[in-house]
Amino acid sequence: MPYIQSLGKNIWAKYIPPYQDELFTSWFFRITQAHEVKSHSFGKYYFKDQQFWNRDVDNMPTDYLKKVIYDNTPLEYSTIDRLFLNNYQNWLFENHNPNGFTSGILPLGITHRKRKRNGLLYCPTCLKQAYYKKQWRLLISYVCCDCEVLLRDCCPKCYNPITFHRLEQGNKKIIKIQSLLHLCSLCNYDLTQYFEKANKNQISTQIKIYEILNQGYSENIQYSFSYFYLLQNIMILLSRKHPVWGRLRKACEFEFGALPQINQNFTMWPIESRMPIFGIACKIINDYSFLKYLIVRYNLRLSEFSKDHILPYSFENIFKRL
16 A cells, blocks of 8 residues: 555555545445455455445444544545435434434345345436435435436336445456446346436425535524424325324325325335425425415314424424414
């Protein structure tokens, strides 16, 4: 490894910097490819007992993992922290759960090195650059604002989850495959072939959502994590039929037509089924005049929203004033 005098340490010989908003596992995989070593072997040599592909390491980094990165790269700890999903704490969510579900993060459903859930999204156009973004693990991500393209959550040919790390498996002689990151690891379908343009409303909604995430607050709600917690709860209410707590869904079906219904946790729905519910939930939380209209027209109750939840004052106050 070359010694960098200005840093006072050795760094990996073929170090490459992470891209803007790049996910840690994406950058780690590119680093191992630059060294022409398989990720499992590279991880075993430098990170010892640190687990990578059989756990959600993007969501549960250890101090040891960060220290190894710091000791072998020119990256500062602040930059290293931004590679991981727990860096969204106090922005997307208030409390991070390193050993389970964290609000706003899509689950991967990891079994050994396989993925059972479509928890990693991608933009077919951006993927031509051969890396994966951190925002593609978020429940609030549906549109690529740069390309104005709808995100996808699986291979459109075999419908399996995105597992780019498995591209290097199956042939011990093949190591250099970074240029193939746009392929499905199971059927070799080119994930950049098929894409669908987003409409203007979808694009503007996604831009606003990301602005709130980056600012740390919204127009009506003081803290962004409170905003996203409420947004997710509204999406969950819209996603299920219930004889007692189903007034909001019924009201929105009168206004917008039938909504998707799948008998499983909302975070595990296919992205195309979540998208219409996401759009309606954003309208409710961003447009208080529309919320007032729904409350009056369909006799919505505060208890439906506040059951097991603490609501932001501004949102709760709308019900109390009517």
